[in-house]
Amino acid sequence: MTARITTRRQFLTLVSGALVAGGAAAQLEPNIQALRAAALEAAIRKITGGKPVRAGKVKLQVPPLVDNGNTVPLSVSVQSPMTAADHVAAIHVLTEKNPQPYVVSAYLGPRAGRASITTRARIADTGKVIAIAQLSDGSLWSDTVAVVVTLSACLEDGLI
Amino acid sequence: MSPETRAMQDDEATGPAVFWLLDGEALWKRKEGPAGAACASCHGAGSMKGVAVRYPKIASGRVVNLEQQINVCRTERQKAPPWAYESRELLAVTAYVARESRGMPIRIEWNEATAPFLKAGREAFNRRQGQLNLSCAQCHDDNWGKRLAGSVIPQAHPTGYPIYRLEWEALGSLERRLRNCMVGVRAEPTTYGAQELVELELFLMWRARGMRLETPAVRP
Amino acid sequence: MARVVVNVPASAKRGEVIEIRTLAGHAMETGFRRTQTGELIPRDIITLLVCTYNGVEVFRAELHPAMAANPLISFTTVATESGTLEFKWTGDNGYAATQSASITVV
Numbered sequence: 001m002t003a004r005i006t007t008r009r010q011f012l013t014l015v016s017g018a019l020v021a022g023g024a025a026a027q028l029e030p031n032i033q034a035l036r037a038a039a040l041e042a043a044i045r046k047i048t049g050g051k052p053v054r055a056g057k058v059k060l061q062v063p064p065l066v067d068n069g070n071t072v073p074l075s076v077s078v079q080s081p082m083t084a085a086d087h088v089a090a091i092h093v094l095t096e097k098n099p100q101p102y103v104v105s106a107y108l109g110p111r112a113g114r115a116s117i118t119t120r121a122r123i124a125d126t127g128k129v130i131a132i133a134q135l136s137d138g139s140l141w142s143d144t145v146a147v148v149v150t151l152s153a154c155l156e157d158g159l160i
Numbered sequence: 161m162s163p164e165t166r167a168m169q170d171d172e173a174t175g176p177a178v179f180w181l182l183d184g185e186a187l188w189k190r191k192e193g194p195a196g197a198a199c200a201s202c203h204g205a206g207s208m209k210g211v212a213v214r215y216p217k218i219a220s221g222r223v224v225n226l227e228q229q230i231n232v233c234r235t236e237r238q239k240a241p242p243w244a245y246e247s248r249e250l251l252a253v254t255a256y257v258a259r260e261s262r263g264m265p266i267r268i269e270w271n272e273a274t275a276p277f278l279k280a281g282r283e284a285f286n287r288r289q290g291q292l293n294l295s296c297a298q299c300h301d302d303n304w305g306k307r308l309a310g311s312v313i314p315q316a317h318p319t320g321y322p323i324y325r326l327e328w329e330a331l332g333s334l335e336r337r338l339r340n341c342m343v344g345v346r347a348e349p350t351t352y353g354a355q356e357l358v359e360l361e362l363f364l365m366w367r368a369r370g371m372r373l374e375t376p377a378v379r380p
Numbered sequence: 381m382a383r384v385v386v387n388v389p390a391s392a393k394r395g396e397v398i399e400i401r402t403l404a405g406h407a408m409e410t411g412f413r414r415t416q417t418g419e420l421i422p423r424d425i426i427t428l429l430v431c432t433y434n435g436v437e438v439f440r441a442e443l444h445p446a447m448a449a450n451p452l453i454s455f456t457t458v459a460t461e462s463g464t465l466e467f468k469w470t471g472d473n474g475y476a477a478t479q480s481a482s483i484t485v486v
Contacts, residue, residue: 063162063164065162065310066162067161067162067164067165067311067326067380068326068327068380070326070327070329070448070449071168071176071326071329071448071449072164072448073164073167073168075454095446098446099410099412099445100412100444100445100446102442102444102446103444103446103447104441104442104443104444104446104447104453105441105442106439106440106441106442106453106455107439107440107441107442108439108455109438111433111436111438111457111458111460112397112438112439112455112456112457112458113397113398113456113457113458114397114456116455116456117441117453117454117455118401118452118453118454118455119447119448119451119452119453119454120168120447120448120451120452121446121447121448122408122410122445122446122447122448123446148310150309150310150311151309151310151311152311152326152327152380153308153309153311153313153344154337154340154341154343154344155327155340155343155344156328156336156339156340156343157343173385173387173401174385174387174401174402174403174452174454176403176449176450176452178385178403179383179385179403179405179450182383182385183383329407329448329449329450330449
């Protein structure tokens with residue numbers, strides 16, 4: 001039987017080709033990415049209790065290309081009359097790629113006057129930021145923004 | 161610098177540098193040393209207006225930056241121990257003093273006194289250094305506006321120091337930022353307070369002359 | 381010395397929706413960072429901010445490690461009556477900070 005792979009160079013080219021093809025898209029090892037996706041799903045399920053979430057009413061404002069992932073200004077506003085009968089009870093913000101999915105959970109009510117919060121988040125990696133609003137009637141609404149995060153230039157540690 | 165970052169800088173009430181300014185104000189009024197003298201004891205209200213835009217300055221044949229001048233006052237006038245470079249106290253008081261000049265144009269002149277130091281600073285700016293063998297000029301004069309790994313290369317005018325750098329999540333001095341640049345080109349970073357570093361600071365401020373001070377600025 | 385700053389308008393018209401900005405000085409150590417030698421730096425964050433208006437809770441926020449250092453939280457409330465807004469932050473390792481602001485509602 002003749003060997004197909006005759007030289008070390010050919011073997012390495014074959015192996016690295018497979019790695020590049022599979023690995024180019026993923027920035028993390030596949031199991032870490034799967035774990036984080038599962039954690040995000042579990043967090044969303046905890047908030048929603050399994051009830052359906054519709055896109056709409058919520059406006060999540062995050063810069064699409066962040067200057068620095070350490071401090072990302074974000075704001076969430078929800079269309080709502082904010083009366084006792086019809087108001088936003090809570091706004092939750094989550095990220096897709098952080099080591100844990102929650103950013104902040106704000107609890108409002110009719111005394112808020114407007115459903116609007118502003119804060120600054122840490123976003124570790126390029127991915128989605130999700131805002132979910134829970135209304136007084138039990139309905140759930142959300143908005144999602146895709147954010148690109150890059151490394152700062154000239155860091156102190158000297159590590160890339 | 162994105163509009164969102166600029167909005168953080170313009171938010172004077174709840175911008176991230178606020179705590180250092182509050183600390184700076186408290187330290188400015190704190191009595192120090194055996195004579196119990198505070199900065200405020202000699203420097204009356206409003207007296208720091210226009211000061212930071214003239215720093216670094218030449219004194220006794222050396223170039224001195226604002227941090228060093230604050231320590232000179234501490235050791236010689238207040239007879240108190242100097243604050244370490246990048247300590248919270250020194251950053252807070254430097255920011256507090258420089259804040260008084262916010263909005264004023266930077267005033268560094270090329271004259272007989274400053275010429276030798278400016279020449280040295282300019283040489284440093286144009287000198288290749290580090291394993292990457294790059295000079296400041298190659299990025300910040302020749303390639304400003306273009307992108308380096310996702311960030312836009314600025315012209316590198318130090319108009320807002322000490323800055324709240326988002327990367328540091330804290331306030332820091334121009335020297336800290338310059339040392340980051342040196343690490344970036346894989347050069348040995350110059351020691352804090354060394355004349356070569358202050359000469360470079362002087363040159364950079366001269367290069368930014370006429371631009372308005374934005375201290376405390378917010379930068380990525 | 382826990383440092384916090386709140387920005388509340390000094391006065392407002394009855395029924396007006398006012399913006400409140402709060403800032404807390406805190407490193408918000410995530411618990412996910414490691415030292416140069418590989419040890420995990422333990423989590424140390426602010427976990428809760430509660431705002432009461434003349435004793436009635438009008439806003440609450442649960443903070444997680446994904447909040448930036450020196451956390452800013454801005455929200456709105458209806459200026460219902462003159463009085464005091466109290467802000468209380470609590471967090472890991474017994475962190476606690478309070479601040480109050482008066483408002484005159486005309």
